[in-house]
Amino acid sequence: MKKSALITELKGVGEKTQKLYAKLNIKTVGDLLADYPRDYETFAEPVDIAQARLEEPAAVYAAVTGILSEKRAGRLHILNMNAADNSGSLTLTFYNMPFLKKTLKRGGFYIFRGTVRRRGNTGIMEQPKIYSPEDYRKLTSRLIPRYSLTKGLTNQAVQKCVKQVLSLYDFGTEYYNQTILKKNDLISEREALETIHFPADYDSLIQARRRIVFDEFFSFLFLMRKNREFCEQLSNSHPMMETADTVRFLEKLPFPLTKAQEKVWSEIKADLSSPCCMNRLIQGDVGSGKTILAVLALLMTAANGYQGALMAPTEVLAMQHYETIMEYVRKCGLIFRPVLLVGSMSSKEKKEAYGQIASGEANLIIGTHALIQEKVQYASLALVVTDEQHRFGVRQREHLAGKGDTPHILVMSATPIPRTLAIILYGDLHISVIDEMPANRLPVKNCVVGTAYRPTAYKFIAGEVGKGRQVYVICPQIEGEEEDTEGSPALENVVDYTEKLKSALPSGIQVAFLHGKMRPSDKNQIMEEFAARSIDVLVSTTVIEVGINVPNATVMMVENAERFGLAQLHQLRGRVGRGKHQSYCIFVSSSEKKETMERLEILNKSNDGFFIASQDLKLRGPGDLFGIRQSGEFSFRIGDIYSDASILKQASDTVDELLRKDPELEQPENALLRVHLTETAADSVDFRTL
Numbered sequence: 001m002k003k004s005a006l007i008t009e010l011k012g013v014g015e016k017t018q019k020l021y022a023k024l025n026i027k028t029v030g031d032l033l034a035d036y037p038r039d040y041e042t043f044a045e046p047v048d049i050a051q052a053r054l055e056e057p058a059a060v061y062a063a064v065t066g067i068l069s070e071k072r073a074g075r076l077h078i079l080n081m082n083a084a085d086n087s088g089s090l091t092l093t094f095y096n097m098p099f100l101k102k103t104l105k106r107g108g109f110y111i112f113r114g115t116v117r118r119r120g121n122t123g124i125m126e127q128p129k130i131y132s133p134e135d136y137r138k139l140t141s142r143l144i145p146r147y148s149l150t151k152g153l154t155n156q157a158v159q160k161c162v163k164q165v166l167s168l169y170d171f172g173t174e175y176y177n178q179t180i181l182k183k184n185d186l187i188s189e190r191e192a193l194e195t196i197h198f199p200a201d202y203d204s205l206i207q208a209r210r211r212i213v214f215d216e217f218f219s220f221l222f223l224m225r226k227n228r229e230f231c232e233q234l235s236n237s238h239p240m241m242e243t244a245d246t247v248r249f250l251e252k253l254p255f256p257l258t259k260a261q262e263k264v265w266s267e268i269k270a271d272l273s274s275p276c277c278m279n280r281l282i283q284g285d286v287g288s289g290k291t292i293l294a295v296l297a298l299l300m301t302a303a304n305g306y307q308g309a310l311m312a313p314t315e316v317l318a319m320q321h322y323e324t325i326m327e328y329v330r331k332c333g334l335i336f337r338p339v340l341l342v343g344s345m346s347s348k349e350k351k352e353a354y355g356q357i358a359s360g361e362a363n364l365i366i367g368t369h370a371l372i373q374e375k376v377q378y379a380s381l382a383l384v385v386t387d388e389q390h391r392f393g394v395r396q397r398e399h400l401a402g403k404g405d406t407p408h409i410l411v412m413s414a415t416p417i418p419r420t421l422a423i424i425l426y427g428d429l430h431i432s433v434i435d436e437m438p439a440n441r442l443p444v445k446n447c448v449v450g451t452a453y454r455p456t457a458y459k460f461i462a463g464e465v466g467k468g469r470q471v472y473v474i475c476p477q478i479e480g481e482e483e484d485t486e487g488s489p490a491l492e493n494v495v496d497y498t499e500k501l502k503s504a505l506p507s508g509i510q511v512a513f514l515h516g517k518m519r520p521s522d523k524n525q526i527m528e529e530f531a532a533r534s535i536d537v538l539v540s541t542t543v544i545e546v547g548i549n550v551p552n553a554t555v556m557m558v559e560n561a562e563r564f565g566l567a568q569l570h571q572l573r574g575r576v577g578r579g580k581h582q583s584y585c586i587f588v589s590s591s592e593k594k595e596t597m598e599r600l601e602i603l604n605k606s607n608d609g610f611f612i613a614s615q616d617l618k619l620r621g622p623g624d625l626f627g628i629r630q631s632g633e634f635s636f637r638i639g640d641i642y643s644d645a646s647i648l649k650q651a652s653d654t655v656d657e658l659l660r661k662d663p664e665l666e667q668p669e670n671a672l673l674r675v676h677l678t679e680t681a682a683d684s685v686d687f688r689t690l
């Protein structure tokens with residue numbers, strides 16, 4: 001079986017299951033193999049009740065000593081039972097499981113597994129899972145993979161499917177040569193994949209993960225270095241001169257550029273008129289004002305009679321850029337003739353746009369990666385700006401180059417990374433840093449709270465909406481999952497939370513939701529309504545993490561904040577505090593573990609993305625490698641540029657050495673690697689699709 005085989009070729013996967021997997025973006029056997037577990041569940045040996053640590057999953061071996069109470073609250077049936085061992089006793093609370101009264105025998109010993117909390121003077125375990133000692137023994141000493149799920153698809157079902165794939169899959173021969181394998185201490189791809197899904201123990205899991213992360217970094221860096229070679233030879237086929245247009249635009253802006261913006265603007269101007277093709281990255285924290293620089297560069301391009309393109313990772317963001325620029329056109333009389341190009345447009349609209357692009361009638365094209373589709377022919381494309389995403393691969397560039405002369409490239413990113421990493425990751429670009437915020441910004445006020453704070457937060461939100469402001473609420477999931485995972489409480493999800501908020505907030509407040517699996521046209525509509533203030537509270541996944549600019553929004557509330565990396569929370573925070581009003585961030589943690597709260601408190605102490613990311617790294621142990629992502633901007637599947645920095649360095653050194661010894665991979669020992677990289681390159685058109 002090959003990577004490209006459809007999952008319907010697996011036993012037990014019919015049309016219905018196929019649809020469920022499609023929701024998770026899993027279509028082929030290869031997708032399933034690369035759907036690495038979200039995290040792993042460990043079943044530790046049972047402990048004495050007195051030893052069980054609060055707020056953590058624990059198993060106890062205890063006898064049922066009786067029913068404490070049984071009551072109804074609306075449709076909910078609540079059963080409290082008492083369990084005890086030699087060290088102490090514990091209240092077990094079960095919801096809607098009245099039958100347990102009969103099945104759990106008084107005096108019988110069972111293993112109960114759940115999170116121990118304190119209620120008054122007693123410890124309680126809500127909705128624990130119940131095992132016989134024999135069944136439980138089978139689970140201990142193993143790491144059970146937990147996959148991302150969707151309603152109707154259980155963790156067990158995914159496990160079964162992955163097992164089947166691993167047994168049928170044709171792994172082929174190792175593609176790294178022996179030197180690379182030895183020097184980097186890599187296990188085989190096969191072993192890595194088998195282990196990452198079904199690890200025997202923690203040590204081998206770390207090894208497996210290392211190999212997979214190495215692979216991700218290696219192919220990314222290899223292609224990037226190749227890209228650099230390609231770009232360094234490029235001369236400027238679209239030389240430009242500064243015109244009065246940009247000068248006049250700057251005069252009409254309601255604010256002066258910051259010193260940092262001015263410096264970057266002069267670097268861009270110099271690039272565009274130099275003998276070489278521009279290849280520049282603008283790195284600046286959220287809110288530092290990158291958009292205006294893009295507009296200036298595009299304006300200079302248009303003024304010189306060329307076309308420019310502005311590409312965004314999501315349709316929502318592309319639409320927003322379009323609106324912003326249209327506003328400038330209206331207010332400042334800019335010479336732009338913009339056209340929008342996004343996937344959700346009708347084919348008639350698209351065709352019209354293609355026509356205007358091909359004829360040169362449009363001199364500014366704004367859109368998502370639909371832009372680079374085959375059908376688009378540019379009259380004179382001279383500049384491509386990409387916002388909030390770096391992976392502008394060789395392919396995309398070659399593709400655009402194939403449509404005429406090579407355009408200048410300007411990449412904008414808000415990912416805070418230290419200089420040493422930037423040199424590796426952005427090796428193919430010149431780097432400009434905006435290290436200064438526009439003046440007169442009120443710093444965002446933060447608080448880190450537990451779930452008990454919610455009623456207060458809702459009152460606060462209602463108050464802000466009353467003042468005419470708007471609010472974001474972020475949940476980690478889109479919809480409720482099958483509840484067959486245990487140990488950690490269910491995560492908040494956008495769909496249910498929206499309903500919850502609607503009933504918790506006064507009825508005049510408009511609440512709506514947004515997530516990445518909605519139809520693009522629906523997403524756009526919601527974003528437009530939010531921008532137009534007809535929606536007050538927007539419940540969303542991290543779709544809005546990137547780039548959204550609604551200065552009237554003043555509250556960012558993040559549920560299950562403990563599930564996010566600090567750098568990502570910082571990005572989310574950047575969505576507020578963009579206007580003249582005081583803004584607030586409420587990070588709600590559903591775990592009140594000391595370490596979690598400490599980690600989140602860092603956000604209270606700093607507004608500096610670099611600092612936050614580095615502190616987060618210090619506080620996290622190896623066990624946190626799974627489950628928490630720092631930033632989605634580099635679309636590595638599991639590699640994390642922060643916590644895997646040492647693997648990144650190794651991969652980088654390996655690529656350098658390989659390029660020195662065998663740059664075209666012509667030696668027989670690198671033949672398979674060459675094939676592998678060619679295949680990887682084919683799908684490295686790797687935009688951050690949502």
Ligand code: ADP
Nearest residue numbers: 255256257258286287288289290291292438549
């Ligand atoms: P980001 O760098 O996160 O993309 P934006 O470009 O969206 O930030 O800018 C955030 C906000 O700051 C926008 O509303 C923009 O108009 C405003 N802004 C940009 N530059 C300045 C400046 N020099 N002075 C004041 N406000 C500015």
Ligand code: MG
Nearest residue numbers: 290291387547
């Ligand atoms: Mg931006």
